Amino acid sequence: MRSYLLRRLWQAVLVLFGVSVVVFLILHLTGDPAALLLPPDASAEDVARFRKAMGFDDPVAVQYLRFLKGALRGDFGESVRHGEPAMHLVLERLPATFELAGAGLLLALCLAIPAGIISAVKRNTLIDYVSTVVALMGQAMPTFWLGIMLILVFSVRLSWLPSSGRGDLQHLILPAVTLGLFTTARITRLTRSGMLEVLGQDYIRTARAKGVSEQPVVWKHALKNAAIPIVTIVGIELGTLLGGSVITEIIFAWPGVGRLSVQAIFNRDYPVVQAAVFILASTFVFLNFLVDIAYTWLDPRIRFR
Amino acid sequence: MTPPNGTAVALPARVEVEERRWVMTLKRLARRRTALFGLGVVSIVLVAAAFAPWLTPFDPLEQDINQRLQEPGWQTAEGHVHALGTDHLGRDILARVIFGSRIALVVGLSAVLISGVLGMAIGLVSGYFGGKVDDFFMRLADIQLAFPFILLAIAVIGVLGPSLRNIIIVIGVSSWVVYARVVRGEVLSIREREFVQAAIALGSRDGRVLVRHVLPNAFTPWLVVATLDMARVIVIESALSFLGLGVQPPTPTWGGMLADGRVYLSTAWWLATFPGLAILVTVLGINLLGDGLRDTLDPRLKL
Numbered sequence: 205m206r207s208y209l210l211r212r213l214w215q216a217v218l219v220l221f222g223v224s225v226v227v228f229l230i231l232h233l234t235g236d237p238a239a240l241l242l243p244p245d246a247s248a249e250d251v252a253r254f255r256k257a258m259g260f261d262d263p264v265a266v267q268y269l270r271f272l273k274g275a276l277r278g279d280f281g282e283s284v285r286h287g288e289p290a291m292h293l294v295l296e297r298l299p300a301t302f303e304l305a306g307a308g309l310l311l312a313l314c315l316a317i318p319a320g321i322i323s324a325v326k327r328n329t330l331i332d333y334v335s336t337v338v339a340l341m342g343q344a345m346p347t348f349w350l351g352i353m354l355i356l357v358f359s360v361r362l363s364w365l366p367s368s369g370r371g372d373l374q375h376l377i378l379p380a381v382t383l384g385l386f387t388t389a390r391i392t393r394l395t396r397s398g399m400l401e402v403l404g405q406d407y408i409r410t411a412r413a414k415g416v417s418e419q420p421v422v423w424k425h426a427l428k429n430a431a432i433p434i435v436t437i438v439g440i441e442l443g444t445l446l447g448g449s450v451i452t453e454i455i456f457a458w459p460g461v462g463r464l465s466v467q468a469i470f471n472r473d474y475p476v477v478q479a480a481v482f483i484l485a486s487t488f489v490f491l492n493f494l495v496d497i498a499y500t501w502l503d504p505r506i507r508f509r
Numbered sequence: 510m511t512p513p514n515g516t517a518v519a520l521p522a523r524v525e526v527e528e529r530r531w532v533m534t535l536k537r538l539a540r541r542r543t544a545l546f547g548l549g550v551v552s553i554v555l556v557a558a559a560f561a562p563w564l565t566p567f568d569p570l571e572q573d574i575n576q577r578l579q580e581p582g583w584q585t586a587e588g589h590v591h592a593l594g595t596d597h598l599g600r601d602i603l604a605r606v607i608f609g610s611r612i613a614l615v616v617g618l619s620a621v622l623i624s625g626v627l628g629m630a631i632g633l634v635s636g637y638f639g640g641k642v643d644d645f646f647m648r649l650a651d652i653q654l655a656f657p658f659i660l661l662a663i664a665v666i667g668v669l670g671p672s673l674r675n676i677i678i679v680i681g682v683s684s685w686v687v688y689a690r691v692v693r694g695e696v697l698s699i700r701e702r703e704f705v706q707a708a709i710a711l712g713s714r715d716g717r718v719l720v721r722h723v724l725p726n727a728f729t730p731w732l733v734v735a736t737l738d739m740a741r742v743i744v745i746e747s748a749l750s751f752l753g754l755g756v757q758p759p760t761p762t763w764g765g766m767l768a769d770g771r772v773y774l775s776t777a778w779w780l781a782t783f784p785g786l787a788i789l790v791t792v793l794g795i796n797l798l799g800d801g802l803r804d805t806l807d808p809r810l811k812l
Contacts (some may be wrong), residue, residue: 353785356774
């Protein structure tokens with residue numbers, strides 16, 4: 205198990221290294237970072253002075269090493285717009301994004317796993333059809349449209365819930381539903397098909413044959429074995445949630461990293477963009493490392509690899 | 510190896526078998542009602558995109574300030590009906606929804622083609638050669654997956670500037686991972702099969718083995734992935750348009766229409782509702798078709 209985790213840890217470090225290269229390259233895509241960072245009406249003299257001050261005339265490898273050195277210390281430079289360290293701005297908004305993504309995931313798990321199990325156990329009944337149709341719709345619905353429709357119904361028409369900002373639980377409901385629905389739909393379908401597969405296995409028949417009642421068969425014997433693909437998908441869905449939070453935050457004016465970074469892109473505030481992309485990607489890598497640890501606990505076979 | 514006239518005899522028979530297999534597949538697909546529904550929806554969207562100008566009396570770009578924000582079903586003086594209403598510039602929403610399908614499909618098909626070919630190539634090489642090559646590409650895949658896709662796309666397009674070409678390239682180049690993983694998995698098992706081992710033993714070069722023997726057998730799962738991925742690409746395209754980083758106005762895009770409609774949400778609900786429904790129905794159709802293809806072609810495939 206230790207060698208498994210060590211290998212995973214090494215892979216995570218490699219991935220983070222790759223992430224840093226990509227984040228560095230964002231600024232160098234057009235070949236001239238100075239032109240991106242300075243306003244378009246900057247004089248040639250200013251551009252030259254700026255290039256020199258920022259070290260943009262150095263070889264790309266040298267620039268990357270300088271960038272990496274800064275990044276490792278959490279230094280991505282100052283925000284052009286806010287005059288604060290970019291990293292500071294991102295970290296300030298990170299809790300809001302975590303709150304939203306966490307609520308979305310929690311909602312998804314609480315709805316999807318029971319729905320998937322019930323769907324599988326009561327296969328081909330009305331309840332199964334309803335849950336399948338809802339899941340199919342949920343997978344096809346674009347986040348931004350769902351968010352707008354929820355605002356239209358619950359904020360504009362019914363005035364039940366606030367349509368923007370962060371605050372108490374009421375503010376969280378609409379964004380969390382918006383963000384969580386796609387993940388809910390995916391996990392529902394996966395749980396259903398996973399449970400159907402497991403419920404057809406010999407050991408389930410054996411358990412039933414020896415007189416274990418239906419409840420423990422489903423919730424203990426079957427669910428534990430259907431859980432592995434669910435955990436895998438949760439790891440992947442974390443990425444979907446962090447990415448989806450970009451759109452959701454904009455629709456609901458949620459003060460998180462996603463909204464910050466989109467605003468930063470429109471303001472040409474690239475240090476903030478770089479810091480935000482780096483932090484969100486690192487978060488994803490770290491969470492997936494935790495998912496790997498969860499595997500060893502769920503699937504004893506991995507421990508002996 | 511093959512006698513010169515041997516291919517001429519063998520080929521028609523093979524084509525016939527292939528054809529029969531496709532007909533069988535289509536028949537089996539047609540027996541699934543949900544897949545058939547998906548196929549129907551996709552066909553309708555394709556027809557709408559191809560024949561857009563003939564399907565509506567309105568020009569999607571023509572503004573008429575006297576007709577702005579009219580409700581669905583509004584009849585003009587000339588007797589034309591704005592079935593889905595008009596937007597804030599008096600443009601017909603139905604016409605814009607129909608024309609919007611063009612951008613969605615062009616971006617969807619092109620990006621899927623780019624990422625599909627890229628992913629197929631990487632999956633083939635990675636699975637066939639294994640070892641260091643495989644390690645390299647799989648780490649690359651991990652790196653790609655570490656980024657919240659939409660955020661990376663926004664950042665890159667924000668730097669390069671929004672244009673149809675840039676959107677297609679950015680989505681296409683960064684979506685290869687699913688294809689590569691699925692194809693790689695297929696290749697790992699195909700590689701060990703007798704016909705591949707026989708071809709290698711007979712001295713076929715790697716390239717030939719890959720293209721002639723491995724690729725055709727990895728094609729079906731690839732097709733399923735491509736179908737399902739098309740739905741994802743269409744959502745991403747509309748998300749980019751929604752943020753103002755898609756194909757620029759006045760070209761109608763579903764995402765762009767949604768962004769316009771959001772401003773008038775409290776007074777004119779139809780502006781944001783219908784383009785969103787168009788995305789929903791299109792994506793649902795493609796997903797159902799993809800699910801059907803998977804169930805008929807390759808039921809073991811986990812996607």
